[in-house]
Amino acid sequence: MAEDAYFLGIDIGTSAVKALIVDDRERPVAGAEVALATSRPAPGWSEQHPDLWWLAVQKALAEMAEAVPGVLGRVAAIGLSGQMHGAVLIGRDDRPLRPAILWNDGRAAVEATALNAALPNLGKIAGVPAMAGFLAPKIAWLRTHEPETLAATKHVLLPKDWVRFLLTGEFATDMCDAAGSLLLDEARRQWAPSIVEAVGLELGQLPHLLEGPAISGRVTAAAAGATGLPEGIPVVAGAGDAAAAGIGIGAVDDGDAFISLGTSSQLFLTTADYRPNPAALVHAFAHALPGRWFQMAAMLNGASVMAWTAGITGVSDLGAALDTLAARGRAVSPITFLPYLQGERTPHDDPAARGVFFGMDGGTDGLDLLQAAVEGMAFTLVDAVAALETAGPVPPTLAAVGGGSRGRFVMEVVASALGRPIRRYAGGERGPAFGVARLARSAVTGETIADVCIKPDLRDVILPHAERQAALAARLPLYRDLYRALKPLFPR
DSSP states (O other): OOTTOEEEEEEEOSSEEEEEEEOTTOOEEEEEEEEOOOBOSSTTOOEEOHHHHHHHHHHHHHHHHHHSTTOGGGEEEEEEEEOSSOBEEEETTSSBSSOEEOTTOOTTHHHHHHHHHHOTTHHHHHSSOOOTTSHHHHHHHHHHHOHHHHHTEEEEEOHHHHHHHHHHSOOEEEHHHHHTTTOEETTTTEEOHHHHHHTTOOGGGSOEEEOTTSEEEEOOHHHHHHHOOOTTOEEEOOEEHHHHHHHHTTOOSTTOEEEEESSSEEEEEEESSOOOBGGGTBEEEEOSSTTOEEEEEEESOSTHHHHHHHHHTTOSOHHHHHHHHHHHOOSSOSSEEEEOBTBBOTTTOBTTOOEEEESOOTTOOHHHHHHHHHHHHHHHHHHHHHHHTTTSOOOSSEEEESGGGSOHHHHHHHHHHHTSOEEEETTGGGHHHHHHHHHHHHHHHOOOHHHHSOOOOEEEEEOOOHHHHHHHHHHHHHHHHHHHHHTTTTTO
16 A cells, blocks of 8 residues: 555535545545435425435545545545435335435334334344334335335445445445444344344345445446546445444543534443443444444434524524624523424434423523523433433543534533533544544554554543533423423324
8 A cells, every 4th residue: 555545534424425535644635525405205204315425425526636636546445434224225226216214204103113012122132122213114114105115125225335335336334334224133243134024124135244444345447437536446334423433533442432413413332242221222233343332322403403593593603603602601591492303312212202492582582592402402412321321330521523512612511511521632523534534544554443543632621611510400300391291292
């Protein structure tokens, strides 16, 4: 391998495709982000067409090539990351049969309940009970509502693995993304035949399973022509976005924990063995690294609730509005917000839940609503810690990654709500694309995971603010009581 080789990470997110090229010292060389639109053809539904991901990948690569001429020609290996749980159905002509059903789609709630009843041990095998957002219940939904689509299906993929197929011609996935399908036997790290059969699939329809750093294929001549990437360079299996973010900040050893704030949010704890805790709706999944697993509380509404609130209140510059909130100095908003715009997973498993602003009066302004949105997001993380603590201790200090972690005011609210210091690492906002670029590097250099997946330099530590911590602790019971009171009303 050339001494000055570069490594490319591509993350197929929900709101955007993000691409990052780093050199062999992990310094960013080029990056691009291309926005994605989500369609909602019915209440609670969420879809994207897989072709949009490939077009966005091509555009991102073209933007990097224009910004840094010759950069693509020096890429030595590629890693893939992406949104988890999406159902991508491929027909016999190797084309998508329909738009992908995404992780935040709630249509399969009935099928999830039926799957749990049919397989009482499912949570122990697959790491968490069936919930509407997972791939397996969506397949069961298609079997009932679109049987002709399922009958025509040759392969079922996760979102990033459609991009892999277009790059390499191979149908493969990594252990973490496979875990999020709910079709994986987590302890054995292989497909679970009983679950696969229960939803109406055959093992031959599923992609080949690989550990994250393993080479899944090489860039074909056709893909090289479409993208400008060198023909023949390896594409590693990669990781689902949660595990990829962990790899990016070195959360690879037993007990490493971090918060990820993206469109959704997660509290992620690396474990050295498989520790299912289905009663608490904690996800116990295979990590994208051999011999490692993780426990995760997954919340469907992350930093996106801030952007949504900014949009409905006419805020054009979210960062400036957050700075104004910080200068305003209110310990807590007068408004309480339930942030369940997409339903909720941990700890409620409630796809019918919705967002609610409570306590408004004639003096309420847009900044009150925005601060309430930040606090509501922080309260979901408080519930996440409580869920994980049912299985064991959560570290007293947590790291934070993802775009939502950039703002100091937001992270001070999170630190104060949790009553825990929050560490931010240099480049932590680079997220999953950086993590899988690390996996690509390890695949071609022969370096060990310990060599590659080190923790970046510490950027800062954000401490809880005493007054805000007390105010948020006093508000938390109301937040929880509101959900309990409204839960029976959401389905109506």
